[in-house]
Amino acid sequence: MKDWIFSTDHKRIGILYLVGSIAAFAVAGIMALLIRLEQSGLGPTITSDATNYNVWLYFHGAAMILAFLIPGLTGFLANYLIPIMIGAHDVAFPRINSFSVWLFWFAIVLALLTFVIPDPPDVMWTGYPPYSVQTAGNTSFYVFTVHLMGFSSILGAVNFLCTVIYMRAPGLGWNQLNIFVWTVLGAFVLQLIFIPVLAAAVTLVLFDKYFGTAFFAPAQGGDVLLYQNLFWFYSHPAVYVILLPAIGTILEILSTMSRNPIFNYKTCVYGGVWGTVVLGSDVWAHHLYVSGLVDWLRIGMMMTTIIISIPVGLLVLTMVGTLYKGSIQYNTPMLYAASELFLILAGGLTGIPLSMTSMTLHLSETYFVMAHFHYIMGIMATFAVFAGVYFWFPLMTGRMYNETLGKLGFLLNFIGVNVTFAPLMWIGVEGMPRRYFDYAMFPQFEGAMKIATVGALIIALGMAITIITWIHGAIAGEKAPHNPWGSKSLEWTHTVYPPGAGNFPTPPTVSADWSPYNYGKHTAHTI
Amino acid sequence: MKKWVFTAAMMAAAPLTAMASSAAPAAEGAIHDHTEGWNNLWGHLVLDLGAIGVVFGLISIYMLVSFVRKSENEEGSLPGLSLGGSLAWTLVPVFVFLADDMYLAANGFKLWINQRTVPVNAREVKLTAMMYNWEFDYGNGVVAEADANGRPQLFVPQGQPVVLRMHSEDVVHSFFLPDYRVKEDVMPGRITYEWFLPKQIGENVLTCTEYCGVGHSNMFGKVKVIPAAKFEEMILAKSGAATPAPAAPAEGAAPAAPAAEGAAAPAAPAAGK
Numbered sequence: 001m002k003d004w005i006f007s008t009d010h011k012r013i014g015i016l017y018l019v020g021s022i023a024a025f026a027v028a029g030i031m032a033l034l035i036r037l038e039q040s041g042l043g044p045t046i047t048s049d050a051t052n053y054n055v056w057l058y059f060h061g062a063a064m065i066l067a068f069l070i071p072g073l074t075g076f077l078a079n080y081l082i083p084i085m086i087g088a089h090d091v092a093f094p095r096i097n098s099f100s101v102w103l104f105w106f107a108i109v110l111a112l113l114t115f116v117i118p119d120p121p122d123v124m125w126t127g128y129p130p131y132s133v134q135t136a137g138n139t140s141f142y143v144f145t146v147h148l149m150g151f152s153s154i155l156g157a158v159n160f161l162c163t164v165i166y167m168r169a170p171g172l173g174w175n176q177l178n179i180f181v182w183t184v185l186g187a188f189v190l191q192l193i194f195i196p197v198l199a200a201a202v203t204l205v206l207f208d209k210y211f212g213t214a215f216f217a218p219a220q221g222g223d224v225l226l227y228q229n230l231f232w233f234y235s236h237p238a239v240y241v242i243l244l245p246a247i248g249t250i251l252e253i254l255s256t257m258s259r260n261p262i263f264n265y266k267t268c269v270y271g272g273v274w275g276t277v278v279l280g281s282d283v284w285a286h287h288l289y290v291s292g293l294v295d296w297l298r299i300g301m302m303m304t305t306i307i308i309s310i311p312v313g314l315l316v317l318t319m320v321g322t323l324y325k326g327s328i329q330y331n332t333p334m335l336y337a338a339s340e341l342f343l344i345l346a347g348g349l350t351g352i353p354l355s356m357t358s359m360t361l362h363l364s365e366t367y368f369v370m371a372h373f374h375y376i377m378g379i380m381a382t383f384a385v386f387a388g389v390y391f392w393f394p395l396m397t398g399r400m401y402n403e404t405l406g407k408l409g410f411l412l413n414f415i416g417v418n419v420t421f422a423p424l425m426w427i428g429v430e431g432m433p434r435r436y437f438d439y440a441m442f443p444q445f446e447g448a449m450k451i452a453t454v455g456a457l458i459i460a461l462g463m464a465i466t467i468i469t470w471i472h473g474a475i476a477g478e479k480a481p482h483n484p485w486g487s488k489s490l491e492w493t494h495t496v497y498p499p500g501a502g503n504f505p506t507p508p509t510v511s512a513d514w515s516p517y518n519y520g521k522h523t524a525h526t527i
Numbered sequence: 528m529k530k531w532v533f534t535a536a537m538m539a540a541a542p543l544t545a546m547a548s549s550a551a552p553a554a555e556g557a558i559h560d561h562t563e564g565w566n567n568l569w570g571h572l573v574l575d576l577g578a579i580g581v582v583f584g585l586i587s588i589y590m591l592v593s594f595v596r597k598s599e600n601e602e603g604s605l606p607g608l609s610l611g612g613s614l615a616w617t618l619v620p621v622f623v624f625l626a627d628d629m630y631l632a633a634n635g636f637k638l639w640i641n642q643r644t645v646p647v648n649a650r651e652v653k654l655t656a657m658m659y660n661w662e663f664d665y666g667n668g669v670v671a672e673a674d675a676n677g678r679p680q681l682f683v684p685q686g687q688p689v690v691l692r693m694h695s696e697d698v699v700h701s702f703f704l705p706d707y708r709v710k711e712d713v714m715p716g717r718i719t720y721e722w723f724l725p726k727q728i729g730e731n732v733l734t735c736t737e738y739c740g741v742g743h744s745n746m747f748g749k750v751k752v753i754p755a756a757k758f759e760e761m762i763l764a765k766s767g768a769a770t771p772a773p774a775a776p777a778e779g780a781a782p783a784a785p786a787a788e789g790a791a792a793p794a795a796p797a798a799g800k
Contacts, residue, residue: 050741050742050743050744051741054738054740054741054743122740122741124738126738128698128699128737128738129698130697130698130699130715131698131699131738131739131740134697134698135740218714218715218716218717219715219716222716223716224699224714224715224716224717225714225717258594258603259596259601259602259603260603260604260605261603261605261607263605263608263616264608264613264616264617266613267613267616267617271617271621290701290710290711290712291699291712291714292711292712292713292714292717292719295643299636299639302632302635302636303632306628306631306632307625307628309624309628310621310624310625310628313620313621313624314617314620314621316583317616317620320583320586320587320590321605321616322605323590323591323594324590324594324605325594325603325604325605325606326590326594326603326605327594327595327596327597327601327602327603327604328591328594328595328596329596330595338591341587341591342584342587345580345583345584345587346580349576349579349580350576352572352576352631353569353572353576356568356631356632356635356639357635357636357639358561358564358565358568358635358636358638358639358642359565359568359569359572359635361565361642361708361709361710361711362565362705362708362709362710364710364736365701365703365710365736365737366736429569430705431703431705431706431732433703433734433735433736433744434736434738435738435743435744436743436744437741437743437744438744438745439744440744440745440747441732441734441747442732519602519603519605520602520603520604520605521604522605522607
């Protein structure tokens with residue numbers, strides 16, 4: 001126990017991030033199930049108090065984004081893998097790393113207090129004032145959770161940028177880095193620049209609510225839209241903080257399982273990843289198309305938003321191209337990775353109408369938006385985390401998971417998400433608004449809601465099987481053979497499973513023609 | 528390689544030709560009904576995105592199905608890219624995406640101008656939002672009454688565009704008319720607007736789409752489209768009832784409000800009376 005609490009080993013810290021974020025995911029998942037059950041029929045079904053429902057919505061959104069997806073990808077996967085992938089013995093600042101994981105755990109505990117305090121926050125994860133200031137709900141729990149998570153992420157960002165810049169193995173050049181390392185670098189640059197803005201925004205809400213200031217109170221000279229700009233100034237880039245490492249994880253798996261190098265590596269890195277980082281910070285106003293913002297800013301951001309399909313398109317092209325003439329092995333991580341091609345297609349293409357100001361006049365704040373971002377962010381990134389856990393499971397535990405159970409869990413999850421979100425997307429186009437406790441004015445949507453509830457139950461079963469598979473594998477799985485997937489990357493070739501302190505029995509050095517993707521006849525020069 | 532570049536170039540050209548053919552101007556002086564415009568553009572989008580989706584989906588399925596590992600030691604044989612190949616695989620898709628993007632943006636912008644330009648003959652209604660209700664004020668002290676169930680109702684004349692000048696008394700709300708494909712946020716401290724053209728006699732749902740608290744999903748009511756003559760009659764009867772009362776301050780305040788705070792709202796022609 002003491003070994004874990006005081007550990008400064010990046011691998012243990014990574015596992016701690018995983019346990020914390022999966023705990024948050026489980027609670028957020030139960031909230032999602034309650035939400036779908038409540039919507040399964042017209043009128044109140046499982047609760048008669050709309051505030052309960054609003055608290056579920058708040059917790060589901062805030063926990064999924066801040067406590068599961070971001071820490072799952074940039075906390076767990078980045079922590080565990082980046083030092084090993086670049087051939088380093090640990091991160092640049094191991095104690096700060098330990099501090100940031102415990103900040104994250106405190107944030108999760110604080111978030112979970114939502115369910116025991118008398119007036120839980122009911123402000124949605126967006127926390128728009130004046131509602132978040134006027135509500136009887138305890139907004140401060142939301143604000144302090146964001147502070148702790150944000151502080152933790154900023155420390156992580158500094159730590160990992162330093163680690164990758166200064167601690168690469170001798171001879172390891174920038175163009176030989178794993179694609180996952182690049183995507184995490186992009187994500188951390190975004191975190192470092194934009195988290196302070198979110199922290200400022202929610203702190204001003206705190207001041208307005210508890211200290212009587214009026215930053216967002218128009219009657220005293222404040223401005224409601226100021227908050228929305230500040231909030232989305234971070235929270236849109238946050239989407240790419242999630243998207244980029246998720247795509248990085250998927251690309252690692254696609255490349256390894258098809259034994260092919262990354263297709264058009266340099267374009268993927270410098271065009272796809274960094275193009276997304278640069279453009280991703282200039283599109284936030286597309287969340288404000290119907291907010292009453294000045295018209296010229298809406299049009300400007302429509303252009304940047306539409307154009308961001310280009311770097312994202314390049315990333316998708318790399319994903320598809322990496323499979324060409326490959327030698328694909330289908331196991332659980334590869335099934336998740338392959339399904340991403342379709343999730344990204346469904347989520348990405350439905351984003352294009354939403355990038356257009358004229359379309360959002362009808363579509364914004366409906367189930368269409370909700371289904372869109374669940375496909376591209378919620379499900380896509382969740383599947384990426386799951387794929388990552390399965391893919392690096394032998395490395396982390398030294399054991400193999402049960403392939404049959406893994407595939408069964410995948411199948412249920414994949415069917416479940418589509419049964420849930422396809423009907424919801426459809427009724428969104430028909431005009432069903434989000435965040436509704438009841439939908440008495442739209443009785444025609446009850447059938448679709450019932451189908452979605454069935455889907456949610458299928459997902460719940462799939463998730464339960466998935467988590468059982470992990471626990472079973474970690475305790476009783478067969479011993480993992482060396483390099484089970486035949487990868488060329490340092491984390492598989494130069495370590496024992498699980499790696500001990502210092503990661504490598506002998507610190508690796510790499511030559512100029514080495515690449516983590518040296519499959520077939522390729523060397524680093526030919527890619 | 529050449530075949531691919533050619534195909535890509537054709538794909539890039541397709542939206543441009545489509546744009547040229549869809550640029551037929553609407554009849555001079557007619558009211559551009561943006562509800563229909565939205566439905567048309569949505570149809571375009573479903574085709575455009577459906578085509579991209581099918582192409583990418585088929586390519587993905589082809590990749591996933593045809594390159595399955597045959598023997599344990601088999602490795603992939605993705606051909607390496609030369610500098611030229613690498614650039615081609617970057618620039619050609621970039622321009623294909625860009626061409627489609629520009630086509631969509633141009634069409635979207637055309638509709639947007641229509642959605643945000645209020646016709647000169649629009650009937651102006653002042654909307655006040657509050658937790659958890661809507662109030663509609665036609666000027667001269669004429670307000671729309673709630674129906675028998677206490678639900679807000681907005682009476683509008685058939686065939687005449689209606690513009691809503693909106694503000695909120697408390698938190699952010701959003702006024703949504705699903706059937707007319709239009710919404711805009713309603714907030715304290717600023718005046719926002721939206722307009723629509725009621726064409727068919729009947730009822731349409733009006734509702735709130737910005738989360739505003741425990742009664743958020745209960746902020747719904749009806750738009751009631753009635754014949755123009757009947758509508759004018761109703762307004763006249765109500766304002767007749769309102770004038771004898773000493774309503775001088777109320778009367779002065781109602782029309783003055785949009786003008787005084789109009790600086791915050793984008794310039795749009797006032798009701799042409």
